[in-house]
Amino acid sequence: MEEKQPVLELENVSVGYDSTAGMVQAVNDVSLKIYENTIVGLIGESGSGKSTLGNAIMHLLKNNAVLTNGTIKVMGKEVHSMNKNELRKFRWSQMSMVFQSAMNALNPVLTIEAQILDVYRSHYKNMSKKEARARARELMEIVSIDPTHLNSYPHELSGGMRQRVVIAIAIALDPKLVIMDEPTTALDVVVQRSILDKIKQIQKVKKFAILFISHDFSLVSELASKVAIMYAGRFIEVTDSKSLSHTDQHHPYTEGLINAIPHLTAEEVTITGIPGNPPNLVDLPSGCAYHPRCQFATERCKTERPVVHQIDNRDVECHLYDAVRKEVLES
Amino acid sequence: MSEAIVKESSTLVQVEDLVIKFPVRGKGEKKFITPVDRVSLEIKKGEVLALVGESGSGKTTIGRALVRLLTPTDGKIIVEGKAIDEYKGKALNEYRQTAQMIFQDPFGSLNPVKTIESHVKFPLKKHQGYKGEALDQKITDLLVQVGLTPVNEIRKKYPHELSGGQRQRLAIARALAVNPQFIVADEPTSMLDVSIRAGILQLMNDLKDDFGLSYLYITHDLASARYFGDRIMVLYGGRVMEIAESKELIKNPLNPYTKLLLAATPGSESQIDLTNMTNEPPDLTEGRQGCPFVHRCPLVTDLCKEKVPALEEVEDGHVVACHHYGSQALTF
Numbered sequence: 001m002e003e004k005q006p007v008l009e010l011e012n013v014s015v016g017y018d019s020t021a022g023m024v025q026a027v028n029d030v031s032l033k034i035y036e037n038t039i040v041g042l043i044g045e046s047g048s049g050k051s052t053l054g055n056a057i058m059h060l061l062k063n064n065a066v067l068t069n070g071t072i073k074v075m076g077k078e079v080h081s082m083n084k085n086e087l088r089k090f091r092w093s094q095m096s097m098v099f100q101s102a103m104n105a106l107n108p109v110l111t112i113e114a115q116i117l118d119v120y121r122s123h124y125k126n127m128s129k130k131e132a133r134a135r136a137r138e139l140m141e142i143v144s145i146d147p148t149h150l151n152s153y154p155h156e157l158s159g160g161m162r163q164r165v166v167i168a169i170a171i172a173l174d175p176k177l178v179i180m181d182e183p184t185t186a187l188d189v190v191v192q193r194s195i196l197d198k199i200k201q202i203q204k205v206k207k208f209a210i211l212f213i214s215h216d217f218s219l220v221s222e223l224a225s226k227v228a229i230m231y232a233g234r235f236i237e238v239t240d241s242k243s244l245s246h247t248d249q250h251h252p253y254t255e256g257l258i259n260a261i262p263h264l265t266a267e268e269v270t271i272t273g274i275p276g277n278p279p280n281l282v283d284l285p286s287g288c289a290y291h292p293r294c295q296f297a298t299e300r301c302k303t304e305r306p307v308v309h310q311i312d313n314r315d316v317e318c319h320l321y322d323a324v325r326k327e328v329l330e331s
Numbered sequence: 332m333s334e335a336i337v338k339e340s341s342t343l344v345q346v347e348d349l350v351i352k353f354p355v356r357g358k359g360e361k362k363f364i365t366p367v368d369r370v371s372l373e374i375k376k377g378e379v380l381a382l383v384g385e386s387g388s389g390k391t392t393i394g395r396a397l398v399r400l401l402t403p404t405d406g407k408i409i410v411e412g413k414a415i416d417e418y419k420g421k422a423l424n425e426y427r428q429t430a431q432m433i434f435q436d437p438f439g440s441l442n443p444v445k446t447i448e449s450h451v452k453f454p455l456k457k458h459q460g461y462k463g464e465a466l467d468q469k470i471t472d473l474l475v476q477v478g479l480t481p482v483n484e485i486r487k488k489y490p491h492e493l494s495g496g497q498r499q500r501l502a503i504a505r506a507l508a509v510n511p512q513f514i515v516a517d518e519p520t521s522m523l524d525v526s527i528r529a530g531i532l533q534l535m536n537d538l539k540d541d542f543g544l545s546y547l548y549i550t551h552d553l554a555s556a557r558y559f560g561d562r563i564m565v566l567y568g569g570r571v572m573e574i575a576e577s578k579e580l581i582k583n584p585l586n587p588y589t590k591l592l593l594a595a596t597p598g599s600e601s602q603i604d605l606t607n608m609t610n611e612p613p614d615l616t617e618g619r620q621g622c623p624f625v626h627r628c629p630l631v632t633d634l635c636k637e638k639v640p641a642l643e644e645v646e647d648g649h650v651v652a653c654h655h656y657g658s659q660a661l662t663f
Contacts, residue, residue, distance in 0.1 A: 045524040045525065045526060046524055144607045158611070158612065188385035189385065189553075189592060189595045189596055190385065190591055190592060190595040191385075193594070193605050194605035197604060197605045197606040198607075215524065218554075218597035219597045222597050253526075260525060260526055261554070262529075262554045262555050262558035263554065263598060264554040264557055264597075264598040264599055265581060265600055269557060271529040271532065271533065273526070273532075273533055274526040274529070274530070275530070277496060277497070278494070278524055278526070278527075
């Protein structure tokens with residue numbers, strides 16, 4: 001069995017928002033391990049809790065959000081038990097994050113260079129300005145931006161270049177874990193692909209782990225080796241991405257997603273939408289949260305939350321597979 | 332075969348050399364950009380033309396011109412044999428019954444202080460002259476047709492009480508209220524969740540048959556264009572790069588830009604390494620020379636910089652604008 005230390009270890013993590021409507025569970029009892037040199041995708045619709053989980057890992061939760069249960073360990077250290085100073089050092093050197101909106105992640109009144117130097121100067125007190133500058137140039141070359149742009153301001157760069165800068169800043173201190181929260185969503189298809197290719201290239205060399213958060217099913221299944229699918233705050237399925245090319249033996253929601261995406265190259269394209277709407281976290285359906293939209297739902301799904309079943313390399317949280325499990329146990 | 336002949340004879344929308352210019356704010360001389368530069372296209376009755384391109388390619392601008400939210404600078408738009416590009420006042424008002432638009436953002440395109448019902452009630456009264464019980468019945472029918480059920484509950488709600496998918500369904504119902512023949516759908520699914528998108532595309536597909544609609548489907552996603560569009564037109568920098576039947580375009584792309592776009596789309600089989608590709612937006616300034624794709628194209632020659640490639644019909648219905656479309660070697 002794998003004895004290596006996981007880069008990221010989530011154990012029964014729950015995150016709640018303290019809202020006027022009471023405590024809202026945005027992330028509900030999720031567990032996951034990510035090892036070095038892997039890309040894990042996290043897929044979910046808006047409101048599924050995927051960004052909240054990303055922020056919880058970085059300990060960036062807003063005031064009204066709290067980790068209500070479980071532990072988050074990065075490189076074996078519990079993120080939420082660190083004090084402010086420890087956390088400040090730990091962030092970026094061990095784990096970093098790429099945010100969705102590059103324009104908002106960069107400071108509009110500072111040059112790119114100043115923003116990269118800031119990272120080095122605050123983490124390495126003894127580093128000379130000259131060395132930091134040399135490193136900044138290196139970083140720009142890694143992400144394929146002409147180093148002359150170090151003197152540019154964010155508004156002078158295109159959206160794709162800004163996102164490359166944000167990625168450069170995220171990997172500046174060689175972190176072990178990079179969380180990417182929809183890093184390419186606002187970009188054009190071609191730019192998106194070029195950035196993903198870049199991320200893959202850098203990841204291969206630096207061998208860090210990536211948690212790639214996205215709503216784009218086809219994109220994630222191409223990029224990541226393992227995919228966690230989130231629905232209403234829970235991982236309803238964790239699977240290797242290869243098996244996402246077929247629809248057998250998945251969670252009904254996963255199957256629904258696979259069927260909902262038109263294929264580019266197929267001879268005949270048919271798609272089927274998932275009926276209903278994503279659930280409201282304030283008023284979650286009982287039992288399995290997916291049951292109002294599920295074509296296989298039974299009475300039991302309405303009252304009893306399903307347990308996780310292992311099917312091949314997949315963890316699927318669905319009653320459908322109880323029978324399958326029984327067979328396996330009996331044989 | 333006979334079907335093809337019938338189709339050919341029934342062109343609904345014909346656009347010839349459409350040019351749209353926007354003034355650019357700045358000091359001194361008044362300058363213009365040309366986001367749409369001599370675009371010609373044709374949409375047949377019952378046909379879906381998918382318009383694919385990246386942001387800044389001019390696709391939305393063309394869509395807005397076709398429903399006359401914009402007045403073209405030059406060129407002709409002929410709908411059902413009538414030139415509509417000069418329409419004003421009453422004539423334009425009447426044209427609104429022929430062509431309607433579904434906008435990208437279902438959160439911004441609905442009136443937050445009006446009920447769901449009144450969104451479809453107004454066009455029914457104003458354009459169709461419905462009254463009393465017939466009006467009430469028609470509202471119910473429309474909402475049922477777009478899948479906004481239970482109707483009696485939903486019609487009294489306000490937009491903020493609906494989900495994104497439901498709002499887009501309402502936007503579709505509102506467009507259908509005037510019984511149009513032609514709908515411009517501007518990225519109708521791009522702001523929706525993945526699980527909802529398919530439902531909206533399916534609905535638009537069903538309505539096409541029920542109402543005998545033609546669509547201009549604007550999107551940046553080739554996969555959905557392939558699903559919904561009968562033909563795909565690829566646009567770059569305000570110019571048409573390639574037009575072909577959907578299947579043909581995906582299978583046999585000729586223009587280097589189409590190839591690039593295809594390679595970038597998830598699920599494509601083509602493997603072009605884009606790791607070091609930078610993205611410069613196309614030059615849209617007035618009076619620009621040559622092909623808009625020159626600064627990114629691997630096949631670029633001096634000819635491309637000087638002369639705009641003409642649209643050339645390579646195979647039946649497969650039209651491409653490129654000086655070097657026959658060349659196979661591509662590295663970006």
